[in-house]
Amino acid sequence: MKLNDLFSVEGKVVIVTGGSRGIGEMIARGFLANGARVYISSRTADVCNATAERLQADYGSQCVSIPADLSALEGIDGFVAEFSSWEDRLDVLVNNAGVAAGGALEDFPEESWDRVMEGNVKGPFFTTQRLLPYLEAAASDDSPAKVINIGSVDGVKVSPFPSVSSYGPSKAALHQLTRVLAAHLNQRNVLVNAIAPGPFPTVMLSRGFGGGGDVENTDWGKARDLNPRGRVGRPEEIAGLAIFLGSHASDYIVGEVITCDGGYVSAGARFDLRGPE
Numbered sequence: 001m002k003l004n005d006l007f008s009v010e011g012k013v014v015i016v017t018g019g020s021r022g023i024g025e026m027i028a029r030g031f032l033a034n035g036a037r038v039y040i041s042s043r044t045a046d047v048c049n050a051t052a053e054r055l056q057a058d059y060g061s062q063c064v065s066i067p068a069d070l071s072a073l074e075g076i077d078g079f080v081a082e083f084s085s086w087e088d089r090l091d092v093l094v095n096n097a098g099v100a101a102g103g104a105l106e107d108f109p110e111e112s113w114d115r116v117m118e119g120n121v122k123g124p125f126f127t128t129q130r131l132l133p134y135l136e137a138a139a140s141d142d143s144p145a146k147v148i149n150i151g152s153v154d155g156v157k158v159s160p161f162p163s164v165s166s167y168g169p170s171k172a173a174l175h176q177l178t179r180v181l182a183a184h185l186n187q188r189n190v191l192v193n194a195i196a197p198g199p200f201p202t203v204m205l206s207r208g209f210g211g212g213g214d215v216e217n218t219d220w221g222k223a224r225d226l227n228p229r230g231r232v233g234r235p236e237e238i239a240g241l242a243i244f245l246g247s248h249a250s251d252y253i254v255g256e257v258i259t260c261d262g263g264y265v266s267a268g269a270r271f272d273l274r275g276p277e
């Protein structure tokens with residue numbers, strides 16, 4: 001069995017929600033660099049359009065921007081209507097779009113709770129539901145379609161940050177939704193798995209570390225200190241796992257939540273190898 005037969009995503013039709021920046025852009029780049037046709041979506045149309053143009057120019061593979069708010073049915077249905085004017089099948093759906101909010105327990109706002117749950121749980125559920133006919137059109141026993149939900153280590157392990165948040169609970173819900181959808185869609189040849197990333201240097205994480213969303217100028221020192229590998233994740237590390245889950249090589253993997261976190265969840269102790277001063 002050749003590497004290319006196992007891991008090729010050439011010619012696959014891929015959607016990456018939240019593909020305009022951050023982890024979504026990293027994943028979109030991975031698929032485009034390997035010959036997939038990629039559709040990206042985010043709410044901010046000009047940013048989404050500019051990213052798609054840049055990625056298509058970088059890789060020479062088709063990258064289409066379909067701006068939409070995927071936290072509500074109206075936006076999801078509009079997105080699917082536009083997608084259907086381009087394609088009649090979908091090989092890989094990456095439910096990556098997500099939002100975070102933090103605050104003090106005593107005055108954590110209802111609006112933040114709802115916004116995070118709608119963006120991180122409701123959105124992926126209804127996006128998958130509405131795209132199911134396209135996934136099934138691509139799916140067969142020998143070549144299943146794939147759904148990859150982007151969860152978080154915060155859905156597995158309580159965040160070390162002092163603020164309370166609906167983010168971790170929303171990601172734990174997405175991990176369980178992954179298992180539920182996986183069970184329901186397995187026999188229909190649509191395989192659902194999740195990736196739970198650790199720290200990747202993006203707008204979202206920059207805000208969490210006090211950098212205000214300025215990725216270049218954020219001090220990532222604290223993120224490095226908290227991580228057993230002593231660094232944040234690199235684009236190819238998240239893209240590689242997504243490509244694996246989108247390719248033939250993962251056709252017997254169903255309903256898993258796979259961490260990509262430098263050992264933060266499963267090998268979380270970071271020993272001081274310098275020993276006593």
Ligand SMILES: NC(=O)c1ccc[n+]([C@@H]2O[C@H](COP(=O)([O-])OP(=O)(O)OC[C@H]3O[C@@H](n4cnc5c(N)ncnc54)[C@H](OP(=O)(O)O)[C@@H]3O)[C@@H](O)[C@H]2O)c1
Binds near residue numbers: 022069098198201
């Ligand atoms: N970075 C990390 O360390 C980390 C760790 C664990 C998990 N994650 C997860 O990875 C995913 C990507 O995070 P990121 O760090 O790359 O965040 P990011 O830089 O904030 O990017 C989020 C993307 O999602 C889009 N988006 C947000 N809400 C949307 C909506 N309602 N409809 C459509 N698009 C929407 C954003 O664009 P607009 O704002 O223009 O809509 C943007 O493209 C998220 O699910 C996040 O929870 C990230």
